[in-house]
Amino acid sequence: MAEAVTIGDSEFDRDTAVALREPGVYDAELSAGWTIIRAVNGGYLLALLGRALGEALPHPDPLAVSAHYLTASQPGPAVIRTQTVRSGRTMSTGQASLFQRDEDGGEVERIRVLATYGDLDRLPDDVRTSAKPPAIPPREHCFGPSDGPAPIPGSSAITDRLDIKLDPATLGWALGAPSGKGEMRAWFGLADGRDPDPLSLLLAVDALPPTAFELGLEGWTPTVELTVHIRCRPAPGPLRVSITTRNLAGGFLEEDADVWDSADRLVAQSRQLAMAPRG
Incomplete structure (x- = not known):
């Protein structure tokens, strides 16, 4: 087995x-390796803008990041413009927008982010929670895209860059028998073995197959808005991600994600509003 790469x-x-x-x-280059049905994945985009804000702001780590996805991003050149909104002693807030050129050469805004940054290593140790890690079977009893008889609907280049093992209880859609519960649970990591960090948590909350699959729908589920809270720096090792949808109505659904690290800590939470697939 190849040696895992470092952060x-x-x-x-x-x-x-x-x-x-x-x-x-x-300046940035949106890689085609993180696409879903030709559009660039929203979590990857969030991590990209998160890195730019981490360089622009005086504090290193994202604490709360809220993004509105305005138009579908495409692989290729992009420019990110940032602005410091407020800079304090323990936290700073900034905004960032990513732009690309359209066919006529005009600049089009793809995504706009407002984020608060701080230092995760300086947060208090006190934890009082009723949250519990998701009950996911061991990795060897879970399944990834390569284990199925056919490609995952809507699968694409991003699956080659991720190490995802899905809980069999949330895989009914892959067998033609969706549960109707709107749940997705999985072990998550990067395919090259890189350990998680705050930026990769921004990817993890938006990298699993859509919960809409377990509601019996197939196809692209584009994100409209995504808010992520980073709660602490993740420990080395695989993550566990649990995503649920309680309400699909009016052509939209919400996805609530919890991300747990190898030390059984809740390291990230998110909520997104997405368009329901029309397939």
Whole structure:
């Protein structure tokens, strides 16, 4: 087995790299390796803008990140413009927008983010919670995209960059028998073995198959808005991700995600509003 890469040397790190053009402005290249049905994955985009904000703001770690997805991003060049909204002693807030050129050469805004940053290593140790890790079977009893008889509906290049093992209890859709419960649970990691960090948590909350599959729907589920809370720095090792949908109505559904690390800590939470598939 190939040796796992370290944080900073991963394909994820290379593909979320940004280059400073001028103060507050960064050039980026959206990689085709993180696409779903030709559109760039929303979690990958969030990590990319998160990296730019981490360089622009005086504090290193995302604490709360809220993004509105305005138009579908495509692989290729992009520019990220950031602005510091407020800078305090323990936290700073900034905003960032990612732009690409359209066929006529005009600049189109793809995603807009407002985020608060701090230092996760300086947070208090006190934890009082009723939350419990999801009951997922051991990894060897779970299944990934390569274990199925046919490709996952809507699967694409991003599946080659992730190490996802889905709970069999949330895999009815892959067998033509969705449960109707709107749940998805999985072990999650990067395919090259890179350990998780706050930026990869921004990816993890939006990387599993949509819960809409277990509601009996297939197809692209584009994100409209996504808010992520990073609760602490994750321990090395695989993550466990649990996502639920309670209400699909009016052509939209919500997805609530909890991410747990190998030390049984709740390291990230998110809620997104997405368009329901029309398939």
